[in-house]
Every structure is written in structure tokens, then in C-alpha cells.
Amino acid sequence: MDINRIVLNDDNPQHRELAIYRTGTINQVRLVDESYIVYDTLEVSAHNHSALFHFGLVEALNRLIFISESGHGLDSWDEAFLHHSQIESMTEIIDECGRTIEPGKTETIMLGWHKEPLAVSYWREIKSDEALSFLDDLRRFAQQALQKQYDLEFIL
Numbered sequence: 001m002d003i004n005r006i007v008l009n010d011d012n013p014q015h016r017e018l019a020i021y022r023t024g025t026i027n028q029v030r031l032v033d034e035s036y037i038v039y040d041t042l043e044v045s046a047h048n049h050s051a052l053f054h055f056g057l058v059e060a061l062n063r064l065i066f067i068s069e070s071g072h073g074l075d076s077w078d079e080a081f082l083h084h085s086q087i088e089s090m091t092e093i094i095d096e097c098g099r100t101i102e103p104g105k106t107e108t109i110m111l112g113w114h115k116e117p118l119a120v121s122y123w124r125e126i127k128s129d130e131a132l133s134f135l136d137d138l139r140r141f142a143q144q145a146l147q148k149q150y151d152l153e154f155i156l
Helices: 046-054 057-061 084-098 128-147
Strands: 004-007 024-029 040-044 066-068 079-082 106-114 120-127 151-155
Touching (some): 046 106, 046 120, 046 128, 120 128
Antiparallel strands (some): 024 040
């Protein structure tokens, strides 16, 4: 079987239209607010979205208690909330995950594939330094939320 291989390029508008091209946001919110208010937002680029899953951070964070409509905790295609009482544990998991990432490395990872109507596999280059920088940003964002007793909303 011939399989077309596509390495996603963030600068290619056609790639950004693909369903497998995923970005996200992490919002600071208060679950106790009477109305939905976003106090601050951390954007998750397509690169970092893939890196969160590839380096196992999403799986590791699921040791924590997330509130989600699906009941599956933190996952792609779902929004999940983390109460501020869990944020200190979250930052420990971020640090733990960050220690497993080798700086200065670039990997090409497969995001997914399909056979119909045309066999295609989708790939992305992951740069460890960019992922580590994002983990630092995420840690700071989470610590800021904890100081203000904000909860976190993950939309991945």
C-alpha cells in the first residue's frame, strides 16, 4: 500500500485546516464564579499541543482530579477543569516531565493516519527546546493561578 506522508507545517494554511492540526488554550477561571470569566489565557500552539501528548505530560497530569463533561479527565477534544487545590501537584508533575526531555533534540512524530479515501500519515517535528520553554511558561502560568486562587480550564 502506498502511503502519502505529510509533515505538518504551521506556515501552510492548508495544513492548519486539517482536523489533526490541533491547538489549544489554558484559561485561568474561577469555578465558583456565577458567570464564566476568563482572567488570563495561555495559548497552546500546534507544536506544543503535540509535545504535551508526545512527552507524556497529559497522561501524567491525569493522576490529578479533572472535571470534564466526558468524565475522561484531561484529553484532547474536551474541556477539563483543574481546581486550584491541585495546582501545586500539577507543577510538580510538570517538573517531573520536564526532567525527562532531552534539550537540543528534534524528533519527527506521527500524529495519526487514515486509509480512506487516500492513505495518508500525518507527522510533526517536535523541538525539545521549544517544548521545555512552553513547560516553563505553563509552570509560571499555573503558579500565578495558584497565587490568585484561580482554577485552570484546559481546552485541548
